[in-house]
Amino acid sequence: MLHAKRILLVVGGGIAAYKTPELVRQFRKRGAAVTCVMTRAAEEFVAPLALGSVSGAKVYRELFDLTDEAEMGHIQLSRSADLVVVAPATADLMAKMANGHADDLASTLLMATDKRVLIAPAMNVRMWEHPATRRNLRTLEKDGVLVVGPDEGDMACGEYGPGRMSEPPAIVEAAAAALGGGPLAGRRILVTSGPTHEPIDPVRYIANRSSGAQGTALANALRDLGAEVIFVTGPADAPRPQGVQVVEVESAREMLAAVEAALPPQGPAAxxxxxxxxxxxxRVASASTSKIKKQAGAPAPALEFAENPDILKTVSRWSEGRPPLVIGFAAETDDVEAHASAKRLRKGCDWIVANDVSPATGIMGGTENAVILITAEGAEPWPRLTKTETAQRLARRIADHFAGPGREDRGAEDRGAA
Incomplete structure (x- = not known):
């Protein structure tokens, strides 16, 4: 993975820079060598001495250093690394990268490098959502720049939303994946996410309160561990994960068709x-092709419903093309463990991730989750975590599952249950 790899860490001038000494420590713990480059603004948040101490190497700060530049230091730095990591990647640094500016050491070496670049954005939520930042992000992704995060949460400025820099473990895993490592390298994993919208007429539909945040977080976590991810999503509010194959659908039947297309029996296998x-x-059995009009004095139209396909059960019971590990989610409001355990047997899947979505929990559509992982071995309650942390924990469990000898078909004894 990261053993003997050389990481060039560009530290931008954001409050999240205080996390970079821990990021360096975790890179070195994994066997990587780290060289740090700091912008002038970064020095307002973390001392060069701190980064030099944890990296065990010189920290570079100035473009016009006579000694370094006599040796063409910015070229040497940019070419000698195996991977360039920008953390935190501020809005200013992203703008410089997207538009080819090179007015300091950091931006100059980012222009001069011939290596892959991974950025960990960190900024105020309004700056992250600003059209200029979104435009710059699209440009960077088109240029092949890899992105990890940002996470959603409380900001140093007191606001809340996406813009928090990913935690050091997530950045390290993303770097490992970028370098062809990661415990899920070579694995192909499908993730479905979000709600489905079932039309009543062209302007109305039936839906639920799912935001899609947990699915997006899971796709990101699996990607960061090296997996190739196919992400099939309904019309969710959460931003789509980057660096994965995204398939957009609306209804349950469209989602099933997309899953079948992504997992054909003839391969490639997942x-x-x-x-x-x-x-x-x-779903509404006969959705109207025209808007249903309200008529004064007339009774409300009666809606006749039909059952949607059970995607989890369908895939779990495939005789050909079934993935070795099939995981379902169970959103329950009472007797969570009992109902989810019964669902695992009834559907024929290997694992069920059960959560309590009763209104008092605030989980449905919220930023946290409290789950019970149910397998053939029993039930394992997890503490209440952010959805990002829940996703990372589940992704690591999936990686551990495949790392164990002879465990690819665990749970097969349950697949025939009625």
């Missing part, structure tokens, strides 16, 4: 499928 989508159980 190693796992995680069904995190909150698929509607029912």
């Amino acid at each position: 190693d796992a499928a995680v069904f995190a989508a909150a698929v509607a159980d029912w």
Whole structure:
């Protein structure tokens, strides 16, 4: 993975720079050598001496250093690394990268490098959502720049939302994946996410409160561990994960068709499928092709419902093309463990991730989750975590599953249950 790899860490001038000494420490713990480059603004948040101490190497700060530049230091730095990591990648640094500015050491070496670049954005939520930042992000992704995060949460400025720099472990895993490492390298995993919208007429539909945040977080976590991810999503509010194959759908039937297209019996085979989508159980049997008009004095139209396909059960019971590990989600409001355990047997999947979505928990559509992982071995309650942390924990469990000898078909004894 990262053993003997050389990481060039560019530290931008954001409050998240205080996390970079820990990031360096974790890179070195994994066997990587780290060289740090700091912008002038970064020195307002973390001392060069701190980064030099944890990296065990010189920290570079100035473009016009006579000694370094006599040896063409910015060229040497940019070419000698195996991977360039920008953390935190501020809005200013992203703008410089996207538009080819090179007015300091950091931006100059980013222009001069011939290596892959991984950025960990960190900024105020309004700056992250600003059209200029979104435009710069699209440009960088088109240029092949890899992105990890940002996470969602409280900001130093007191606001809340996406813009927090990913935690050091997530950045390290993303770097490992970028270098062809990661415990899920070579694995192909499908993830479904978000709600489905079942039309009543062209302007109305039936849906649920799923935001898609847990599915997006899971796709990111699996990607960061090296997996090739196919992400099939309904019309969710959460931003789509980067660096994965995204398939957009609306209804449950469209989602099933997309899953079948992504997992054809003739291949390429998937190693796992995680069904995190909150698929509607029912649809309107005969949706109107025209807007249903309200008529004064007339009774409300009666809607006749039909049952939607059960995607989890369908895939779990495939005789051909079934992924070795099939994971479902169970959103329950009472008797969570009992209902989810019964669902695992009834559907024929290997694992169920159960959570309590009763209104008092604030989990449905919220930023946190509290789950019970149910397998053939029993039930394992997890503490209440952010959805990002829950996703990372589940991704690591999936990696551990495949790392264990002879465990690819665990749970097969349950697949024939009625």
